Amino acid sequence: MTVNNIWVITDDQNAVGELCDGGRQLGKQVSVILFSDQNRAQEAISSGADQVYLFGQAGESVMIEDYSKSIAELLRAEKADLVLVYSSIRGKLIAGRIATQLGISVLSNVSELTVDDGSIIVKHMVYGGAAIRTEKALTDTVVVTVGSGVFEAMPKDAARQGKVNEINPNVDNAGIRILETRPKQGELVNLSAAKRVVGVGRGFAAQEDLKMAEEFTALVGAEMACSRPIAEGEKWMSKERYVGVSGVVLKPDIYIALGISGQIQHMVGVNHAKTLVAINKDKNAPIFKQVDIGLVGDLYKVLPKIAEKIKAQN
Numbered sequence: 001m002t003v004n005n006i007w008v009i010t011d012d013q014n015a016v017g018e019l020c021d022g023g024r025q026l027g028k029q030v031s032v033i034l035f036s037d038q039n040r041a042q043e044a045i046s047s048g049a050d051q052v053y054l055f056g057q058a059g060e061s062v063m064i065e066d067y068s069k070s071i072a073e074l075l076r077a078e079k080a081d082l083v084l085v086y087s088s089i090r091g092k093l094i095a096g097r098i099a100t101q102l103g104i105s106v107l108s109n110v111s112e113l114t115v116d117d118g119s120i121i122v123k124h125m126v127y128g129g130a131a132i133r134t135e136k137a138l139t140d141t142v143v144v145t146v147g148s149g150v151f152e153a154m155p156k157d158a159a160r161q162g163k164v165n166e167i168n169p170n171v172d173n174a175g176i177r178i179l180e181t182r183p184k185q186g187e188l189v190n191l192s193a194a195k196r197v198v199g200v201g202r203g204f205a206a207q208e209d210l211k212m213a214e215e216f217t218a219l220v221g222a223e224m225a226c227s228r229p230i231a232e233g234e235k236w237m238s239k240e241r242y243v244g245v246s247g248v249v250l251k252p253d254i255y256i257a258l259g260i261s262g263q264i265q266h267m268v269g270v271n272h273a274k275t276l277v278a279i280n281k282d283k284n285a286p287i288f289k290q291v292d293i294g295l296v297g298d299l300y301k302v303l304p305k306i307a308e309k310i311k312a313q314n
């Protein structure tokens with residue numbers, strides 16, 4: 001059973017497809033709130049939106065969170081059943097503010113969302129990924145923050161028709177104004193969209209050894225990811241590339257883990273992969289309990305041999 005009136009709010013255009021797809025699975029009509037322009041609005045319609053409410057780009061000193069009161073008024077007037085907010089930093093702030101305006105709470109960072117007999121049921125990880133909590137929403141409007149990887153984006157359909165409503169919002173006086181913006185330092189990588197991912201862990205003894213993994217990743221046409229210690233501890237790779245409960249959640253066709261032990265905090269980010277492969281020299285490594293294909297061996301010996309075989313077949 002579905003609910004009627006689904007709303008999507010995102011400040012990141014990359015998330016529109018996934019959230020619209022989720023909205024279409026759960027409800028009848030999907031309305032999207034964007035803070036960008038007509039082109040992006042049309043893109044959202046191609047991605048599954050029935051209508052788009054364009055709040056435009058915030059003025060130079062105005063933050064999009066400051067539209068929260070206007071957004072809440074719109075959601076109230078349109079009797080929104082479920083509001084899916086992309087869980088970016090801005091998204092979480094907007095979710096909190098609109099929920100406050102509506103006098104309800106936010107269900108945050110959900111990993112699964114279903115509708116059961118007209119009620120919205122969410123699951124999310126607790127205790128650092130060691131357990132999953134299931135919650136049933138009891139309010140008429142439900143606000144949920146959703147990260148990437150929870151839903152899968154459907155292919156765009158340029159022929160889809162929808163309505164674009166331009167909104168001239170009131171700006172809340174939240175007491176904060178933007179003084180300066182600078183491009184984010186870091187990599188632009190959308191791991192959640194990758195179909196093949198190679199993950200590297202502490203089984204690599206030195207940063208220069210990652211070259212071997214990079215070559216292998218290129219050979220199999222994959223994106224490279226890592227465990228948290230490789231990004232946060234060693235700082236050998238950027239934070240955007242670590243996978244898990246506090247990193248990115250993936251949904252690839254195949255995930256190949258190289259020298260990764262398989263702790264729960266990492267595995268929650270990859271266990272939606274269609275096929276899981278691991279190479280680890282310890283036959284008792286926890287990762288072997290979860291994989292489809294496990295190879296016990298020293299990655300420094302095994303990986304070059306696999307690469308040779310693949311090259312010979314190409």
Ligand SMILES: Cc1cc2nc3c(=O)[nH]c(=O)nc-3n(C[C@H](O)[C@H](O)[C@H](O)COP(=O)(O)OP(=O)(O)OC[C@H]3O[C@@H](n4cnc5c(N)ncnc54)[C@H](O)[C@@H]3O)c2cc1C
Nearest residue numbers: 128201202203227228244245246247259260261266281299
């Ligand atoms: C609150 C919290 C949140 C966390 N969030 C995340 C998260 O989002 N993502 C994440 O990844 N981690 C997270 N962690 C950390 C997590 O618990 C693990 O510590 C981490 O995933 C381990 O990384 P690893 O597998 O690379 O390293 P290790 O656990 O040290 O494992 C290295 C593996 O490499 C193998 N190995 C060593 N040498 C070789 C070789 N030559 N050939 C083959 N195999 C070899 C070893 O047998 C071992 O199994 C979190 C922890 C906490 C407490």
